[in-house]
Amino acid sequence: MTQKIRIAIIGAGRIGYVHAGSVNDTPELELVYVVDPFEENAKKVTAAFGGKVSSDPSAVIASGEVDAVIIGSPTATHIPLIRECIAAGVHALCEKPLDLDIKNVEEFRAQANAAKINITLGFNRRQDPQYLALKAKVVDGTIGTIEQVILTSRDPGPAPQAYIAVSGGIFRDMTIHDFDMARNFVPNILEVTAFGANSFCDYIKEEGDFDNVSVVMKGANNELVTIVNSRHAAFGYDQRAEIFGDKGMLQISNLSDSTVKSFTKDATTAGEPFMDFFLERYADSYRNELKLFVEGIKTGKVLGSTYDDGRAALILADAAHESARTGKSVKVNLN
Ligand SMILES: NC(=O)c1ccc[n+]([C@@H]2O[C@H](COP(=O)([O-])OP(=O)(O)OC[C@H]3O[C@@H](n4cnc5c(N)ncnc54)[C@H](O)[C@@H]3O)[C@@H](O)[C@H]2O)c1
Incomplete structure (x- = not known):
């Protein structure tokens, strides 16, 4: 049997826990460390999926005990941690967004693109089976030339104030995922108009x-992309997409978890x-994203999203x- 890739999860919050589950489902990977300054969070992950607890990301990256890391810590830590990974020759799957300040992304771009390690960005939605099937149909010409893309993403409820701050x-x-998905279908976008409401x-x-x-955004081939986001939706997590072309839609x-529909005296379907x-x-999508990182x-x-995909999405978000x-x-x- 070939040797397993030794991996550490950095940041054991919401997304770190999800990634640990995907690591557990991936036979080529061995979870060696879970790293979080708040050790209680790391312990919750190791209790479920194994690995050692550490509170020091720099020490783990430089330890020689890991071949790769998944960076799921707060956004401001992403570029500094990728920099440490390059120095140590450790591959990095990094969560979105790359950074909140495009200046940091631009300054680090040449070094990131020249790095010998694999740097993959966590734009997981591209690897979702539904979106992969959608992309395959676009690529095989089912709807002809794309004229319009409409993406709807609404969360079930708003994140807490401390997170928003x-x-x-x-x-x-939030829209960063949709900016990346827009580029999955319309890679070159030239103009952005946005409205916000409270x-x-x-x-x-x-x-x-x-x-x-x-x-609303305009692509280089005259495509129009519309994104609609809300921080709440009374009926739950709302994730839909429509691609319209000259030959169809x-x-x-x-x-839903099941396709069962009920018909009663009060309601049908x-x-x-x-x-x-x-x-x-x-x-x-998180499992598929990890599979691509391993491959x-x-x-x-880099078979998944690249550093430059992360940069493009942030440029669109800033615009x-x-x-x-x-x-x-x-x-x-x-x-
Ligand atoms: N791709 C997705 O669908 C998705 C979903 C959620 C979050 N995210 C991204 O993942 C990142 C984390 O988000 P979250 O919702 O899991 O946050 P979270 O607050 O739930 O978890 C972050 C964890 O990182 C730890 N941490 C803080 N500083 C650290 C450091 N220097 N090194 C290591 N760990 C540190 C915190 O103690 C906490 O346990 C953010 O960049 C966010 O944008 C991506």
Whole structure:
């Protein structure tokens, strides 16, 4: 049997726990460390999936005991940790967003792209089975030339105020997934217009952020991309997509755990609730993203999302942030 890739999870919060579960499901990987300054969080993960606890990411990266890490710590730590991984020759699967400040992303870009290690960005939705099937149909020409892309993402409820305060705003924190998904279908986007509203949540307004946003973007081949986001939805996690072309239309609708529908005297075709939130709805995508990272380490290629995908999504988020605040359309250059 070939040797296992020794891996550490850095950051044992919500997403760290999900990644630990995916590591556990991946036979080529051995979970060696779970690292979190708040050791209680790391212990919850090791209790479920094994590995040693550490509170010191730098020591683990430099230890010689790991071949790869998954960075699921807060956003401000991402680039500093990737830098340490490059120095130690340790591969890195890093959560989105790369950073909240595009200056840091630009400064580090040449070094990241020249690095010998595998740096993969955690834009998991591209690896979701539904979105992979959608992409395959677009690529095989089912709907002809893309004219419009419409992405709807609404969370079941808003994150707590403390999270909103350090999130970098809805465009960089939440819409970032949709900006990346937009580029999955329209890679070169030239112009961004966005509107934001404070419709329901006082503490989001207090933090100077929006709770509802709409973005319209124009691609290099005249494609129009519309993104609709809300920090709440009374009926649960709302994740839908529509791609419209000159030969037809493709749609992805919300998923439920079962397809059972009830018919009673009060209601017909009442379905099961939609999957709860990202942990459930995108569970397969995190596993697929990790599979690609492992395959990339073995083949010496980045097969998932790249550093430059992370950079492009942040440029679009910054443009939307500016547009929503100035009322002006913002031209972008993703090259
Ligand atoms: N791809 C996705 O679907 C997805 C979903 C959620 C979060 N994220 C991203 O993952 C990152 C973490 O988000 P979360 O929701 O899991 O946050 P979280 O607050 O639940 O967890 C973060 C953990 O990191 C730990 N931590 C803090 N500083 C650290 C450091 N220097 N080194 C190691 N660990 C440290 C904290 O103690 C905490 O346990 C963010 O960048 C977020 O944008 C991505």
